[in-house]
Amino acid sequence: MKYKSQKVAYWFFALAMLLLALQLVYGFIMGFAHMGYDGLHQFIPFNTARAVHTNLLVVWILTGFMGAAYYIIPEEAECELVSTKLAYIQLITLALVGVAAVIGYHFNYWEGRKFLEIPRPLDWLVVINVLTFLGIILATLFKGKKRTTTSLVLTMGLVFAALLYLPGMIWFDNQTMDSFFRWWVVHLWVEGVWELIMGGILAFLLIKITGVDREVIEKWLYIIVGLTFLSGILGTGHHYYYIGTGKMWLIIGGIFSALEPLAFLGMALFALAMYRKGEKRHPNKIALSWTLGTAIVSFVGAGLLGLAHTLPQVNMYTHGTLVTAMHGHMAFWGAYGMIVLAIIAFSMPNLTGRKRYTNNTNVFAFWMSNIGMLGMTVAFGVAGVAQVYLERKVGMDFGDVQQEIQVHFFILILCAVLFTSGIAAYIYEFVKYGKPTDEAIEN
Ligand code: HEM
Ligand code: HEM
Ligand SMILES: [Fe+2]
Numbered sequence: 001m002k003y004k005s006q007k008v009a010y011w012f013f014a015l016a017m018l019l020l021a022l023q024l025v026y027g028f029i030m031g032f033a034h035m036g037y038d039g040l041h042q043f044i045p046f047n048t049a050r051a052v053h054t055n056l057l058v059v060w061i062l063t064g065f066m067g068a069a070y071y072i073i074p075e076e077a078e079c080e081l082v083s084t085k086l087a088y089i090q091l092i093t094l095a096l097v098g099v100a101a102v103i104g105y106h107f108n109y110w111e112g113r114k115f116l117e118i119p120r121p122l123d124w125l126v127v128i129n130v131l132t133f134l135g136i137i138l139a140t141l142f143k144g145k146k147r148t149t150t151s152l153v154l155t156m157g158l159v160f161a162a163l164l165y166l167p168g169m170i171w172f173d174n175q176t177m178d179s180f181f182r183w184w185v186v187h188l189w190v191e192g193v194w195e196l197i198m199g200g201i202l203a204f205l206l207i208k209i210t211g212v213d214r215e216v217i218e219k220w221l222y223i224i225v226g227l228t229f230l231s232g233i234l235g236t237g238h239h240y241y242y243i244g245t246g247k248m249w250l251i252i253g254g255i256f257s258a259l260e261p262l263a264f265l266g267m268a269l270f271a272l273a274m275y276r277k278g279e280k281r282h283p284n285k286i287a288l289s290w291t292l293g294t295a296i297v298s299f300v301g302a303g304l305l306g307l308a309h310t311l312p313q314v315n316m317y318t319h320g321t322l323v324t325a326m327h328g329h330m331a332f333w334g335a336y337g338m339i340v341l342a343i344i345a346f347s348m349p350n351l352t353g354r355k356r357y358t359n360n361t362n363v364f365a366f367w368m369s370n371i372g373m374l375g376m377t378v379a380f381g382v383a384g385v386a387q388v389y390l391e392r393k394v395g396m397d398f399g400d401v402q403q404e405i406q407v408h409f410f411i412l413i414l415c416a417v418l419f420t421s422g423i424a425a426y427i428y429e430f431v432k433y434g435k436p437t438d439e440a441i442e443n
Pocket of ligand 3: 187235236238
């Protein structure tokens with residue numbers, strides 16, 4: 001690392017690892033429940049497990065993004081963070097709000113709006129926390145010597161992500177209105193501003209790892225930002241097909257969301273092109289694997305598997321089924337899980353001064369997690385198609401269908417075990433690195 005204050009990033013990454021591990025525990029609880037083994041039902045019913053699983057996911061990803069920003073911004077702006085003390089306070093309060101929310105879910109203290117289950121009073125604490133974070137980042141950029149395109153795209157993504165949290169806090173009595181604005185958060189996050197954050201981190205990693213000129217890499221970044229906004233904003237319409245909004249959304253949503261894979265395709269081509277152009281001399285090969293991996297797997301999970309159910313004619317059947325879970329897993333993993341693991345894999349040697357670049361454990365972590373996730377995606381997909389057929393073509397009841405498809409969850413659990421072994425290896429490596437040290441600062 002080049003700046004002392006970059007060390008803050010380590011602690012955000014550590015919290016992200018902890019939350020990821022916890023997320024998987026709740027995934028298994030649900031996987032077993034789907035198989036018919038719902039022994040914990042009295043204490044952790046399915047709805048609680050689901051809310052905890054998805055919220056922990058969002059929080060570990062956001063924590064990873066924050067860590068990434070604390071690592072990248074000083075280096076790009078060429079100055080120390082304005083306050084590391086405030087950054088640590090922000091970390092601790094973030095963890096406290098997260099713990100409060102998760103405990104609350106176990107006692108039915110929640111709002112029941114998928115992904116936005118956090119009750120309003122806690123929402124305000126989130127807002128204060130995120131404002132503190134943005135304050136530190138913006139002040140650092142302002143104070144710094146340079147404002148690079150990479151740092152600006154990353155920061156823009158973070159600022160918009162914070163702003164877009166607000167529509168989810170407006171109170172409506174009407175279900176349609178509530179859904180309408182819930183998607184401003186959920187959709188415009190993952191298919192809009194988070195893509196900017198991903199693009200910013202990806203550009204940073206490619207600049208460092210491939211050694212290709214910044215100008216070349218940042219030109220691509222403009223194209224990706226353009227494609228993202230062009231398709232993603234009106235693409236929100238793919239959630240408005242049958243929720244009580246106007247018919248026009250069938251056309252708008254269908255067309256624009258079908259264009260969304262282009263931004264992900266752009267990112268995949270971008271990463272591969274820079275890899276081929278680069279000198280390939282950077283020793284951190286495992287960070288390169290995660291970087292190229294995120295570009296490719298996000299295209300498959302978000303782009304292709306999103307496209308698979310985005311047209312209104314298809315979505316009419318697949319909406320809210322395990323087909324959605326199929327896409328949700330690979331998209332979240334490929335785009336946002338893997339980009340966070342990529343920046344961690346890249347920064348750990350620099351933060352700690354230990355050059356544990358490529359060894360059997362981290363190669364195992366990369367392949368096992370990806371093969372496991374691919375298997376899980378297929379298992380969800382097969383179960384989902386069976387569910388759609390039985391429930392929506394044959395007309396069987398929801399509960400009866402769930403019993404019919406229990407068998408698919410055996411494979412899901414098997415693949416989840418592979419996935420988890422990969423994540424366990426990744427976390428083992430993380431712990432092995434040890435804590436960041438000032439001795440790692442480059443001159
Ligand atoms: C990294 C980017 C993406 C992530 C993380 C992601 C994740 C998700 C998640 C978690 C859901 C379920 C949301 C909910 O029901 O509350 C969802 C729904 C959906 N996604 Fe994506 N997605 C991404 C990109 C895309 C793209 C590019 C497309 C289209 C080409 C797409 C099409 C859809 C559709 C149509 C639904 C609604 C499914 C339903 O009706 O049940 N997604 N996505
Ligand atoms: C041990 C590994 C995991 C297992 C066993 C697992 C299992 C599950 C199950 C059973 C569901 C509920 C599906 C339903 O509604 O019936 C679910 C939901 C979800 N999981 Fe996982 N999961 C795992 C890891 C992950 C990871 C690593 C991610 C993201 C990177 C993830 C993202 C999601 C999302 C976004 C949903 C909501 C999907 C939707 O809205 O339809 N899961 N998971
Ligand atoms: Fe969407």
